[in-house]
Amino acid sequence: MVIFGLFTNGVVDGAGLSRLLSLMDPGTTLVLVTGHADRRWIPPTNRAVRAFAAAHPGNVLLADWDAAIRPHPTWLAADGIHPNIPGRDVYVQTILDALRQKYSG
DSSP: OEEEOOTTSSOOOHHHHHHHHHTSOTTOOEEEEOOOSSOTTHHHHHHHHHHHHHHOTTTEEEEOHHHHHTTOGGGBOTTSSSBOHHHHHHHHHHHHHHHHHHHOO
């Protein structure tokens, strides 16, 4: 399993995600964690991440951090990007929820 959550750092598109997936061993699950930040590239990158996960349901999971943290801005550090202690718990829970959807049902 690979958990990848670097989408606040720059634009990522379907081609980049395909390249990432191609570098992994067959059968490896890729967990994509959406980005959350006040940056112009976050909305299109998150759309690409969501679409890619939907197109690869067998081995790509979506952990929608953006949706999970959006209602709770006070759970982020002053930069509005990095989670503080309550936000950290939401970040981990978001990943666990994605894993549970695949592995517990």
